[in-house]
Amino acid sequence: MAVGKEIKTKIASVQSTQKITRAMEMVAASKMRKTQERVLAARPYAKKMAQVIRHLAQARSEYKHPYLAERDVKRVGVLLVSSDRGLCGGLNSNLFRKFVKQLKVWDDEGIEVVMASIGSKGEGFLGRLGGNVNGSVTHLGESPSLEDIIGVVKGMLNEYDEGNIDRFYIAHNDYVNTMTQSPEIMQLLPVVAEELDDQLTHHWDYIYEPDAQDVLDQLLIRYIESLVYQGVLENNACEQAARMVAMKSASDNAGELIDELQLIYNKARQASITQELSEIVAGAAAV
């Protein structure tokens, strides 16, 4: 029964792999729920922030903030948001592919790119890619706080302030639903004003305390940070969803593999029994 034993060990090993993938699937499923809640919890802030920015775009202010003004694009900055861990299907690679495609477009137009990353997969990728990397932050965990991303965003904003980049983008995965995550590249700077509020079409302006520049600086920095934060949260939800799906299919594949091995084992066992029987019968006939 030497053959049978070998197959048995193989089945056991696949089974233990399946146990792991199934556990990971369930962990990802429960984490996914939490990350989705976090995305929803952060939404009011983003919404309110967008509303304030919209109002601001309508105020007839004497001071024009550089974050609101378009300029000629010679260099751009991109912040790449990725997961810290692997085993989440094609999530990161899809994003990286889109990212590289965009890099190619910019390269063709003669636009230089300054990059920064959030998440260790992105850090590793940019490291391999080479080029001008401005900042990186990793291991934000499942409940990232806004505080963690301030540094990397500030680095990019500094570049913008100094005129080293003329546009600032974020590349992250957008959470559509559990099965679908779509990689997106979105413009953060200059700020793109959305639809306007009709109630505020008359001529008015804010009272700024202490002064317009200071308040707008702070406000717009927070706006950008909130967008990046939202992106990170979305990417987190995507990661868990993608992992859950990937682990589910891995568990299913392991199940199929076990079935096949079991079939082979049964056949081998049957064959050896038949062989023994015929040997006994042949032996008895010989006597």
Add this chain to the structure above:
Amino acid sequence: MSMTIHVDIVSAEEEIYSGLVEMVYAPALMGEVGIAPRHTQLVTRLKAGEVRLDTGTEELSFFVSGGILEVQPHIVTVLSDTAIRADDLDEAKALAAKKKAEDALADKSANIDFAKAQAELAEAAAQLQAISRLRKTR
């Protein structure tokens, strides 16, 4: 019925309060401001302290570590910070992020930042003040 104004207090991580109140008091950078309904448009920075809401029947109090206050005649928005902020502190974080990118593998030594300590101190003081106020009113 007296006049009311809609207030939203939000932080990056959650919604804190949303509802109608008669009066809003907030710790603006240049001193505490009181916002009554139909106040003129105003944006200001907030420092660490407490935002108080007078709903007519009770007084609610929320601690903020800083943020932005936007006032429109019928709506007040408090964008509260969850992080401790200071210009040089943000700068330090930016440098840290840059350094991390530069030597993704080499570990960096942690040295205490004075600006951070100071901001933390200011926050702690404001927190204590808010707590003692709450104790008094009870």
